[in-house]
Amino acid sequence: MSTEKLLLIRSARQVVTVTDDPKVTRLVGREMSAVATKDGAVSIVVDNNGMIEFVGSDDEMREKYSGVRFSREIDASQYVVLPGFVDTHTHPVWAGDRVNEFAMKLAGATYLEIHASGGGIFFTVDKTKEASDQQLEDLLCERLGKMLRSGSTTVECKSGYGLDLDSEMRLLRIIEAAKRRVTNEISSTYCGAHAVPKGLSPEEATEDILQRQIPELKRLMEEKILTVENIDVFCEKGVYTTEQSKRILEAGKAISLKVNFHGDELYPTKSAEMGAGVGALAISHLEEISEQGIADMAANNCVAVILPTTAYAMRLKPPPVRKLIQQGVAVALGTDFNPNAYCYAMPVVMNLACVTLGMSMPEALISATLNAAASLDRGHTHGSITAGKFADFLLVRAPRWEHIIYQLGAHEDLIDVVVKGGRVVFEK
Numbered sequence: 001m002s003t004e005k006l007l008l009i010r011s012a013r014q015v016v017t018v019t020d021d022p023k024v025t026r027l028v029g030r031e032m033s034a035v036a037t038k039d040g041a042v043s044i045v046v047d048n049n050g051m052i053e054f055v056g057s058d059d060e061m062r063e064k065y066s067g068v069r070f071s072r073e074i075d076a077s078q079y080v081v082l083p084g085f086v087d088t089h090t091h092p093v094w095a096g097d098r099v100n101e102f103a104m105k106l107a108g109a110t111y112l113e114i115h116a117s118g119g120g121i122f123f124t125v126d127k128t129k130e131a132s133d134q135q136l137e138d139l140l141c142e143r144l145g146k147m148l149r150s151g152s153t154t155v156e157c158k159s160g161y162g163l164d165l166d167s168e169m170r171l172l173r174i175i176e177a178a179k180r181r182v183t184n185e186i187s188s189t190y191c192g193a194h195a196v197p198k199g200l201s202p203e204e205a206t207e208d209i210l211q212r213q214i215p216e217l218k219r220l221m222e223e224k225i226l227t228v229e230n231i232d233v234f235c236e237k238g239v240y241t242t243e244q245s246k247r248i249l250e251a252g253k254a255i256s257l258k259v260n261f262h263g264d265e266l267y268p269t270k271s272a273e274m275g276a277g278v279g280a281l282a283i284s285h286l287e288e289i290s291e292q293g294i295a296d297m298a299a300n301n302c303v304a305v306i307l308p309t310t311a312y313a314m315r316l317k318p319p320p321v322r323k324l325i326q327q328g329v330a331v332a333l334g335t336d337f338n339p340n341a342y343c344y345a346m347p348v349v350m351n352l353a354c355v356t357l358g359m360s361m362p363e364a365l366i367s368a369t370l371n372a373a374a375s376l377d378r379g380h381t382h383g384s385i386t387a388g389k390f391a392d393f394l395l396v397r398a399p400r401w402e403h404i405i406y407q408l409g410a411h412e413d414l415i416d417v418v419v420k421g422g423r424v425v426f427e428k
């Protein structure tokens, strides 16, 4: 055994492993009713590649690692250790805010009314165009820093406030630049079909994406200028039809992007049926999913990404989380951070998921960790504290893990240390 290891966390009050089987990449149905924990003086050893090597009692650790030196050792006797959260759905690259629209919505305006009158996404597209690359990159990095301090060690980041070829590729480049500056791990998503740009019909915009944007994205990926993992569309009445969305998603799949899109949010559009048919890895929102859509997602291992902040902020009908879980769909959670739902904290999202959507705390935690990782094709490497996975942890100053959900808005007090790949990336 090598005589030096990267990190030892010892004497933790509790370690939430989520599952003890490293081969489990998602949890469904009744498996979501409990999280695995190890309690009382628990140690975690991280190898020199930043991967978890050992999780067990302090006594076992001392026996197994006698004579080994650790580059960093943390006494976790005041802490519960949780896996880093995986934020499955964010729109973090934009300038300008929409606080005025928040007031309009409180006074009764709907999301689609504001969108149709040229506000909403269009307002943000204009403000984003006016900002410099450096301003956008700084804003993005600042937001990712807040996400990290709220416990998100992995974050999905979408483009989508550009809409035309140059502006979308610009936003993806800015995400790429941020990857070199921040310590969160990023999964980039091309979301050129976030809205139909002004002056184009949905069909013209679809053709622009198919004929110009996706080929250019392919070129930039081949030249290793961009590393993009997912393709997204806003499949919605008055935005992209289910058929147009399908064509866009299939074209993305043909250049090896994973299909991960917005569907069945404001109106039922059979997005889930379509997504399951094209082999989507995940579909987000799903407030208006049909019974058939639920069955199709379950049969095709398609992860349901639930976004409680949006349903809450827009007072939407809650997505049918209980039915999704009962029917065997893997449920994940995301913040949906965007100017319409200004929340970057997964602990807040978990609390909302429990209180407004009727999830239990174990269901919420699994949805913010292992199942969230599965929605980004990382269930085999992220989302649980098991040997062989990335050493992404949070040290939470509390007697039991449930406090991270229960103490609404107190996550910045509770999370004292964030570890990504075995390195301390935030410490109070």
Ligand SMILES: N=CN[C@@H](CCC(=O)O)C(=O)O
Pocket (backbone or CB within 6 Å): 091, 120, 121, 124, 234, 262, 265, 310, 336, 338, 339, 340, 341
């Ligand atoms: N529904 C589409 N996209 C975002 C909202 C983006 C915006 O309003 O700026 C969402 O997921 O909620």
Ligand SMILES: [Zn+2]
Pocket (backbone or CB within 6 Å): 089, 091, 262, 336, 338
């Ligand atoms: Zn979204």
